[in-house]
Amino acid sequence: MHTTAADKILLITMLLLAVSSCFLVPHWVFSGVPDVEIRAGDRFIGTYGLDKDRVIPVDGPLGTTFVEIKAKKVSIKSSPCPNQTCIRMGHFGPEGGCLICLPNKVSVSSRTRHDGLDAIAR
Structure with missing residues (x-):
């Protein structure tokens, strides 16, 4: 050939x-522009961008859970729950993820607004 x-x-x-x-x-x-959506039980607390460092207090049935956005990553900094599993879950950033404190009924999830891909697997 x-x-x-x-x-x-x-x-x-x-x-x-x-x-x-x-x-x-x-x-x-x-x-896309990554956002973090925070809920306490069935209440919508708010949507926050990862571009600004901040600590968001979220009131739940056990007390206040503090969600921290720092260096474009989000984590649960402290929570009144007994076993602290939500704190040990770590953090997530622009790639997306979810953090949940079941005893205090607080959830933190990523939300990306874009017209491109509809899912990313890791």
């Missing part, structure tokens, strides 16, 4: 497109 100049040009073009798509995909995936 003989390769022509057109075959070589086609191969180089395809390789360049494949390599350049590796750099463009993260931009497409995270092009």
Whole structure:
């Protein structure tokens, strides 16, 4: 089999497109504006952006849970629940996630507004 100049040009073009798509995909995936939605039981507390550091107090049946947004990541800083599982859940950032304090009925979830992908698996 003989390769022509057109075959070589086609191969180089395809390789360049494949390599350049590796750099463009993260931009497409995270092009949305990440928000954090906080709820206490069936009450909607608010939607907050990850771009500003803050601590949000959320009142629940056991007391006040403090949700912290810092360095574009959100975590539950403190809670009056007995086992503190919600604090040990860690944090999430622009990639999305969910934090829940079941005893105090507080939930923190990500919400991204974009016109691109509708789901991201990790």
